[in-house]
Amino acid sequence: MLFGLNKKDTRFLIIVVLLTLFTPFLMQPFAETSPLAQFNGGYPDLMAKVAIFGIFAIGFNILFGLTGYLSFGHAAFLGVGSYAAVWMFKLLTLNVFPAVILAVIMSGLLALVIGWISLRRSGIYFSILTLAMAEMAYRLAYSVLTPITNGETGLQLRPHDPRVLDGPGAPQYPNLFGLELNDSYFLRLGDHVFTFNVGYYFCAAFAILAFYVSLRIFRSPFGLMLRAVKANQQRMNYTGLSPRPYTLAAFVISGMYAGLAGGLMAAMDPLAGAERMQWTVGGEVVIMTILGGAGTLMGPVLGAGTIKYLENIFSKINENVLHQWFAFLPDGLENMVVWLIAHFTGEGWALTLGLMFMLVVFFMPGGLVEGGRRIARLWRKRRHGGDGGADGDELHRPARSPHVAE
Amino acid sequence: MGILEVKNVNKNFGGLKALKDVNLSVQENSVHAIIGPNGAGKSTLLNVLVGKLIPDTGSVMFNGRSVLGRKPHEINQMGISRVFQTPEIFGDLTVLENVLIPCFAHRDGAFRIHAFETVEAEAEMIDMARHILEDVNMADKCHIHAAALSRGDKRRLEMAMCLVQEPKLLLLDEPTAGMARANTNRTIDLLQEIHEKRAITMVIIEHDMHVVFSLAQRITVLAQGTPLVEDTPENIKGNPKVREAYLGTAEV
Ligand SMILES: Nc1ncnc2c1ncn2[C@@H]1O[C@H](COP(=O)(O)OP(=O)(O)O)[C@@H](O)[C@H]1O
Ligand SMILES: [Mg+2]
Numbered sequence: 107m108l109f110g111l112n113k114k115d116t117r118f119l120i121i122v123v124l125l126t127l128f129t130p131f132l133m134q135p136f137a138e139t140s141p142l143a144q145f146n147g148g149y150p151d152l153m154a155k156v157a158i159f160g161i162f163a164i165g166f167n168i169l170f171g172l173t174g175y176l177s178f179g180h181a182a183f184l185g186v187g188s189y190a191a192v193w194m195f196k197l198l199t200l201n202v203f204p205a206v207i208l209a210v211i212m213s214g215l216l217a218l219v220i221g222w223i224s225l226r227r228s229g230i231y232f233s234i235l236t237l238a239m240a241e242m243a244y245r246l247a248y249s250v251l252t253p254i255t256n257g258e259t260g261l262q263l264r265p266h267d268p269r270v271l272d273g274p275g276a277p278q279y280p281n282l283f284g285l286e287l288n289d290s291y292f293l294r295l296g297d298h299v300f301t302f303n304v305g306y307y308f309c310a311a312f313a314i315l316a317f318y319v320s321l322r323i324f325r326s327p328f329g330l331m332l333r334a335v336k337a338n339q340q341r342m343n344y345t346g347l348s349p350r351p352y353t354l355a356a357f358v359i360s361g362m363y364a365g366l367a368g369g370l371m372a373a374m375d376p377l378a379g380a381e382r383m384q385w386t387v388g389g390e391v392v393i394m395t396i397l398g399g400a401g402t403l404m405g406p407v408l409g410a411g412t413i414k415y416l417e418n419i420f421s422k423i424n425e426n427v428l429h430q431w432f433a434f435l436p437d438g439l440e441n442m443v444v445w446l447i448a449h450f451t452g453e454g455w456a457l458t459l460g461l462m463f464m465l466v467v468f469f470m471p472g473g474l475v476e477g478g479r480r481i482a483r484l485w486r487k488r489r490h491g492g493d494g495g496a497d498g499d500e501l502h503r504p505a506r507s508p509h510v511a512e
Numbered sequence: 513m514g515i516l517e518v519k520n521v522n523k524n525f526g527g528l529k530a531l532k533d534v535n536l537s538v539q540e541n542s543v544h545a546i547i548g549p550n551g552a553g554k555s556t557l558l559n560v561l562v563g564k565l566i567p568d569t570g571s572v573m574f575n576g577r578s579v580l581g582r583k584p585h586e587i588n589q590m591g592i593s594r595v596f597q598t599p600e601i602f603g604d605l606t607v608l609e610n611v612l613i614p615c616f617a618h619r620d621g622a623f624r625i626h627a628f629e630t631v632e633a634e635a636e637m638i639d640m641a642r643h644i645l646e647d648v649n650m651a652d653k654c655h656i657h658a659a660a661l662s663r664g665d666k667r668r669l670e671m672a673m674c675l676v677q678e679p680k681l682l683l684l685d686e687p688t689a690g691m692a693r694a695n696t697n698r699t700i701d702l703l704q705e706i707h708e709k710r711a712i713t714m715v716i717i718e719h720d721m722h723v724v725f726s727l728a729q730r731i732t733v734l735a736q737g738t739p740l741v742e743d744t745p746e747n748i749k750g751n752p753k754v755r756e757a758y759l760g761t762a763e764v
Contacts, residue, residue, distance in 0.1 A: 110628060110629075110630060110633075111630070112630070112632060319627075322627060322628050322630075323627045325630045325631060325632075326626060326627050326628060326629055326630060326631065327612075327616050327620075327624075327626050327629060327631055327634065328624075328625050328626055328627040329627070329631075330605075330609060330612065330613065330616070330631055331613065331616070333602075333604065333605060333609075334602050334605065334613050336604065337602035337603055337604040337605050338600060338601065338602050338603065340600050341600040341601060341602060341673075342585075342613075343583070343584040343585045343588070344562060344584055344585075344588055344593070344594055344596075344600065345585075345588060345593075345613060345614045345617050345673065345677070346585050346588035346589045346614075346617045346618070346621070346622060346677070347585055347613070347617045347622055347623070348583070348585045348622050348623065351622070351623040352623065355625060
């Protein structure tokens, strides 16, 4: 019983910690000189993004995966987290801790308000309410709230910011008690270059914490109640339990996760713009969670990682790159192939994501986690020649029921 | 004064008078059966008792307090549990988890977060849940998903979920419908035992006269939304009016 977890979960957590710590190696499999170097993802910006969106999705999954309430408005909390963090940088200090703390508090408060209102309805009406309210927050950020948000320009650091806690010699970039987040240490091993970045490890530490908290919630009586909400609200009511406080608590927790993600985004790049609150961002976290496997522990992280990594790779593939790849083809054919593929890469990445999402939803309703399980089961069957038997996450396997609460 | 006092309750659905001037008094620690043909308004009456429906007129007092205007979960906390005609269980959860939820609700009330305790660590709750599952003869099905159970098993699971809350008043809406004979008899024994051991008052709606006459001390016959007679089982058996209205075809 380490950290209040049983043996299996402790092992699970340790694996996640190791994966997170060694991400700079794992996402950098190719040598600098190799033609495949463009598929490397081991640079700070991308790794931090994976950690940050991982946090966002883990939190979202606590609401959506467990209770079945599908919110389209979580971008609002991400945005508020970012604004709160940048304001902390401007007014108080460039040390990241106060910024992250305020980000979590502010988004939690906003989630309390939005959750209080939208949880009066369920199913599609709930989803629409969250969408409407996030859209409202987005519009407000551009209009009446410009004194706080600085409108379209976005909220930025300025040399004359008060920063009352920072002395004259303090770092001029978000930092961890003096250690600037954009500091990196490079490790060269032969042709390989690995980057260890302060910002990434800062985000990674929070990602591990976020995962741990989510794991505890999943295994707790509170998590059981959240799953009961998804399973049958009628029965909950007739068992003396009001679903509302439970759904509201889950909503606020997931809002705080989103705020944390927003705060970390601001810490990695101290600029907050309203586009972070746009509904497409809220839609992205929905896709990440479902793609990875809603209601599972690893699913959201897998979804976030896969999407952010592929987004990065696909966006980089422009027509020039494609022409290089297909130079061996006869000219006419080359042009045709490049023309076709170009629609799915670069700017067309969204199209690929859409296709991928469709395929997963059709063929693996449980997401990548279910895909992984199926492979594991097949493999075990082949080895033992018998039934696959029970697998790890059995208790918390996503139900085959529709994703939305009735 | 009974533990449950229903006075002049009326409920209309559009033009349909589902309940007409219903008066019912259930004595504490008794088993009170409600019988009557399909569509008589039996389930509607239970819906009024648990707060699912609000009657047009009338009053419902439980233990001296009014039930009307309270939310279903508040009424449950007053001590009223119900087994539904179509089982209401947590289909996505395992049988054990289904029973754990009322265990927690019973101990913690309507809401408690305890997000950092593991379910497994709640050994006392799990013991309690397993114990009641043994009582309904389902201990071997602990880790099955509730949705995969047969209808009779779902019903017994729902009964276990209600019993583990130790309600003062247990409402049972056709608890043995869809059960095999052996399980019906077992259910009768179980209800009898629980009634004697824990002094739970029960209101039972049932078509199976064997069940009714084995358990009930009072019987109310409901027809077209109105109580026809209320009497002891012996007198009901012999009542020609009842035979005509309801028991005519049933084996007594
Ligand atoms: N929610 C409802 N809306 C409209 N009519 C209803 C509703 N519930 C029950 N009824 C009608 O009220 C009458 C009594 O139904 P019910 O109480 O379910 O009968 P039973 O005695 O078989 O349990 C039936 O005619 C039924 O169709
Ligand atoms: Mg009925």
